[in-house]
Amino acid sequence: MKKTKNENKVQVCIDRDFTISKVDERIFGSFIEHLGRAVYEGIYQPGNKFADKNGYRKDVMKLIQEINVPIVRYPGGNFVSSFNWEDSVGPKKDRPRRIELAWGVVETNQFGLDEFMDWCKKCGTQPMYAVNLGTRGIDDAKNVVEYCNSKGGTKYADMRIKNGVKDPYGIKLWCLGNEMDGPWQTGHLTAEEYGRKADLAGQIMKLVDPTIETVACGSSNLTMPTFGNWERTVLECAYDNIDYLSLHQYYGNAEHDTPNFLANSVAMDQFISQVVSICDYVKAVKRKKKDINLSFDEWNVWYHSNEQDKKLEKWVEHPHQLEDIYNFEDALLVGSMLITMLRHADRVKIACLAQLVNVIAPIMTSDTGAWRQTIFYPYMQTSVYGRGEVLNTVVKVPTYESKHGDAPYVDCVVVADEENEAVTLFAVNKNLEDDFELTCDLRQFADYKVVEHSVLTHKDLEAVNTEENPDNVKPVDATKNSKVTKGILTSTLPARSWNVIRLAK
Known part of the structure; x- marks a missing residue:
């Protein structure tokens, strides 16, 4: 990275009364799709020595609770666009085995909607349920809301009761399909077709339960040729019956260009700002009062497993698929992405790190254990300590040139938790040497x-955690690096590091 004048100095400017927004805890959500070993051998593995009587992996559940995950999006993802929700409820012996078109595997349906809701309760998290708007439509969307949220006395509510669940699940957050702009998506649609379908689905679902919130599909990623026009058209069609618009984006470093890789937080910031602008444009044109906020419900680093996945055999059950082994530099970018979303907490109200276990995930499992990948730590620490009010954080720091424009050497945000009299500063030093x-x-x-000043750093950017060496990359205490003197915080941010500086009365 190029050096600049006044290098190695960063001034963070905040004012207690200049705030961005209260953090919606759902910004720390995650995602479980019927993909690879996320469900089977991930959260669910009957007969495993760590499984409880229901087959849920207790060692995995413990790590999820350590993160304090507030919501989990389910069951997909691409999977949902050819999924029949009815296949996943009722006696397991009667559930059909299906070919699963999105990922080219066989789905056994031995873990389904009822198991997921039971698992959420035991994990202490809430569901974010996606409906199939690919091969199915608004009637099925209505029926699954009735199954989940109606008390009884009607067909689908009584089906739930017959299946052993008396009380409604009360699912409040619903995704209206998944990535419906993508030609890879089963039943993909044009913006006009999807906007109309989402509008009708949102309307009829809210007739069943007026308390729910709905998330419409935005573009599958920033590089889609229809980006921008897709968002505008969908919003024009469905504004009254949706509450959030989704964003999806993954970043990779196949070129082994770390400075540009870490500068992806700049691209993410631009992406969020652009989608906010489109939402507000449609609001103005339609003369509406309500804002459409954002659900960044798929985000992560993803590129390590691409070549491996090209060799997978088709029509097998839960293969090792999308199993990225994350290294230390991936954790730095994940930290910067979390900071970026917090800096947009006024509009990013929901976010889901994709995914939670085994599949591009912070948690990995084998038959003999579960361990934390490098990206686990920034995700966990931000979820645990990043709740409160985001302060408008001005960061005066040198920049370097990147393919996304000038990138700051330090990403930083400050969150004040007045209720618990705590202030937390999150920072990533992207400088690899200083x-x-x-x-x-x-x-x-x-x-x-x-x-506390917690630091995640390592001399090797490609260092990873494994089952044999699970603590190779983990935070260390560096509290001696930080102090407050006459009201001024001074701290040292080590080269290539993720930092969490916690202050309290």
Whole structure:
């Protein structure tokens, strides 16, 4: 990376009263799709020594609870666009085995809607359920809302009761299909076709349960040729019956160009701003009062498994698929992506790291255990300590040239938790060689002291965690690096590092 004048200094400027938004805890959500070993051998593995009586992996559940995941999107993803939800309920012996078109495998349906809801309850998380708007339509969307949320006395609510679940699940958040602009999607649609379908589905689902919220599909990624026009058209069609618009984006480093890879947070920031602009344009044109907020319900690093997955055999059950082994530099970008979403907390209300277990995931399993990948740590720490009010964080720091434009050497955001009298500063130092000296005026937070400075760093950018060496990349205590003197926080951010600086009274 190029060096600049006044390098190695970063000034963080905040004001207690200049806030962006209260953090919606759902921004720390995740995703479980019927894909690879996410469900089978991931969260569910009957007969495994770690499984409970229902087949749920207790060791995995413990790690999920460590993250404090607030919502989990399910059952897809591409999977949902040819999925019949009825296949996944009722006696397991009666559930059909189906060819699964999205990922070219066989789906046994031995883990389904009822099991997922039971698993969510045991995990302490909430569901974000997706309906099939690919091969199916608005009637099936209505029926699954009735199955999940109606009390009884009607066909599908009584079906749930017959299946052993008396009380409604009360699912509040629903995805209206998945990536319906993508030609890879079963039953993919034009923007006009999807907008109309989403509008009708949202309308009829809310007639069944007026308390639900709906998420419409935005573009599958920023590089789609219809990006922008797709969002505008869908919003024009469905504005009144949707509450959120989705964003999906993954980043990779196949070129082994770390500076440009870490600069992807700049691209993510631009992406969010562009979609917000489109939402507000349609709001103005339609003269509406409500804002359409964003659900960044697929985001992560994804590229390590691409070549391996080309060799997979088709029509088998839950193969090792999309199993990216994450390295240390991936964790740095994941930290920057989390910071970017927090800086947009006024409009990004929901986000799902894709996915949660085994499939492009922070948690990996084998028959003999579960362990944390490198990206687990920024995700977990931001979820645990990033709840509160996001302060408008101005970061004065040198930049470097990247393919996305000027990229700051340091990404940073500050979250104030007034209820618990805590302030947390999250920062990524992208400089691969040099430490940065950080200062932040905290005199408005009188009597706040540093209680912890956690640092994730490693000399090898490609270092990974394995079952044999699960702690190769993990945070270390660096509290001695930070102090508050006369209200001024000073801290050292090591080269190539993820930092969490916690202050409290």
